[in-house]
Amino acid sequence: MDRLRLLLVSTPVGPLGSGLGGGVELTLLNLGQELRRRGHDVTILAPAGSVLGDLPVVGVSGPLQPTAHTQGRDTPIVLHQDGVLGRMWDTARQHQDAYDLIVNFAYDWLPFYLTPFFQTPVAHFVTMGSLSDAMDGAVRQVADQFPGRLGAYTRTQAETFGCGAAFKILSSAIDxxxxxxxxxxxxxxxxxxxxxxxxxxxxxxxxxxxxxxxxxxxxxxxxxxxxxxxxxxxxxxxxxxxxxxxxxxxxxxxxxxxxxxxxxxxxxxxxxxxxxxxxxxxxxxxxxxxxxxxxxxxxxxxxxxxxxxxxxxxxxxxxxxxxxxxxxxxxxxxxYSLPALGDRFEAWFQAMLGTSPPMAEPRP
CATH class of the missing domain: 3.40.50.2000 (Glycogen Phosphorylase B;)
Structure with a gap:
């Protein structure tokens, strides 16, 4: 696969390395290292204070976003003034021309809403199941407007959104x-x-x-x-x-x-x-x-x-x-090896960028 310039946008609930991001932290570390090993140019955009192995991290300061699993299904959308979520995505917008693909790992409404306003394609690796009505709507909107842009860990998780067939099932891996x-x-x-x-x-x-x-x-x-x-x-x-x-x-x-x-x-x-x-x-x-x-x-x-x-x-x-x-x-x-994870994500990227046929799903 040709070398890609990739921007991976982290969760806004805490700095990488703090543990507040749960499994997202391990997924970003392992995926980022494997993609870089394959020759891709990988940059991580994350809250200030983040450390992710030896991967290059651009830190953004500001109030952190509340975790989705602590909110109710009908909790209104929360966007802090000068918060880290908004500032991260403003940074991504300003520098989008430097990347072939932006991959969102944040379980939050804003990146999904912003997807149509970016010139560089934005893909979404959804890291939790359905937890709020607002997120469900945002996910389904991307599914309708941008086929192929949604990824998930498992089929069970994807089906909680009511549009499971719209997701590429990518599983996970460790070193x-x-x-x-x-x-x-x-x-x-x-x-x-x-x-x-x-x-x-x-x-x-x-x-x-x-x-x-x-x-x-x-x-x-x-x-x-x-x-x-x-x-x-x-x-x-x-x-x-x-x-x-x-x-x-x-x-x-x-x-x-x-x-x-x-x-x-x-x-x-x-x-x-x-x-x-x-x-x-x-x-x-x-x-x-x-x-x-x-x-x-x-x-x-x-x-x-x-x-x-x-x-x-x-x-x-x-x-x-x-x-x-x-x-x-x-x-x-x-x-669950890193090469297997890299194969799955590269195939997803290629399918979105129009350079290969859709990928096969991993065996459960």
């Missing part, structure tokens, strides 16, 4: 060289993610308590009040929390665990933590909902249980030994 296979785990299981109500950490605490299996909690402590309420119900939570760790330290702990437990209360768009675990040879036990349901091979690389069924979750924890840690690593290598 497998950063994750070491561990064939002989300890006794604990892991829970990894943003500590926020929609992730339902309380279900993992309750299930591991029922199964009498120790739990290691890792991730960004996003909602302090929620965390305090968990501590009142589950006194063991404080001692189980190991913090928000960089990849090297994270994978060393997760790899030593017997399984990863995923308990999303919402439709998880993907679940990068699942493929991080698989890369370490760690099976995933998850609710049969959202992205994890498209990742886990139930009975081989994990177990899928009915959503919100804590008893079923606890029972699945007793069947971890039936799962294959070698198969977990093999699945990560086959489906």
């Amino acid at each position: 497998l060289s950063c994750y070491q296979f561990c064939p002989t785990p300890g006794q604990a299981v892991a829970w990894l993610g943003r500590i926020s109500p929609e992730k339902a950490l309380e279900d993992a605490l309750a299930a591991t308590e029922m199964a009498q299996i120790p739990l290691k909690i890792l991730g960004k402590l996003e909602d302090e009040a929620y965390w305090q309420s968990l501590g009142q119900r589950f006194p063991q939570a404080a001692d189980s929390y190991l913090g928000f760790l960089p990849t090297q330290a994270l994978q060393a702990i997760v790899g030593q665990c017997r399984a990863l437990v995923m308990t999303p209360r919402w439709v998880e768009a993907f679940g990068n933590v699942a493929i991080e675990a698989l890369a370490c040879g760690v099976p995933v036990i998850a609710y049969d909902r959202g992205g994890p349901a498209e990742i886990v091979r139930s009975g081989t690389t994990g177990w899928l249980v009915p959503p919100d069924d804590i008893a079923a979750l606890a029972e699945a924890l007793t069947r971890i030994e039936a799962l294959d840690r070698v198969a977990c690593r093999q699945q990560a290598e086959t489906e």
Whole structure:
């Protein structure tokens, strides 16, 4: 593929490296590095203070945008005066001629609304499922006016918008060289993610308590009040929390665990933590909902249980030994490598720019 000049526009909810962007941060890092390895010119536009490996980042200052998952479905559009969201997209507009393609990773109404006003094509990698009526309308408008410009992690996520066929399903990936296979785990299981109500950490605490299996909690402590309420119900939570760790330290702990437990209360768009675990040879036990349901091979690389069924979750924890840690690593290598991710995104870019036929979707 010919060299492209690409501007990847980050989420406006926090600086890259802070953890506030959730899976967007890991996706941007891995995609940006792979695209640059392929010879493309990659620039990241993000809130001031962002650091993303050795990728070039243009920082923009201003008040941060509220996170979409903390808002209601009918919450009005919020755009701060001199806020980072507006300033990022003003910067993109001013410098659009320097790029062949602009790719939006922000889950916010403004970039979708602005799409018709750019001369340089703007594509949208949508990073969450349907959360608000305003966003649903903005997404469907782009689907109608600019066919082929929408991408998503999973089919389940895309279908929440009511126009699932308009999306290219691009999945996700990690740098497998950063994750070491561990064939002989300890006794604990892991829970990894943003500590926020929609992730339902309380279900993992309750299930591991029922199964009498120790739990290691890792991730960004996003909602302090929620965390305090968990501590009142589950006194063991404080001692189980190991913090928000960089990849090297994270994978060393997760790899030593017997399984990863995923308990999303919402439709998880993907679940990068699942493929991080698989890369370490760690099976995933998850609710049969959202992205994890498209990742886990139930009975081989994990177990899928009915959503919100804590008893079923606890029972699945007793069947971890039936799962294959070698198969977990093999699945990560086959489906979630950086070269596979690069192939999918390059094919999407080529299709939008009219240089190749539409891409095939990755195997679930």
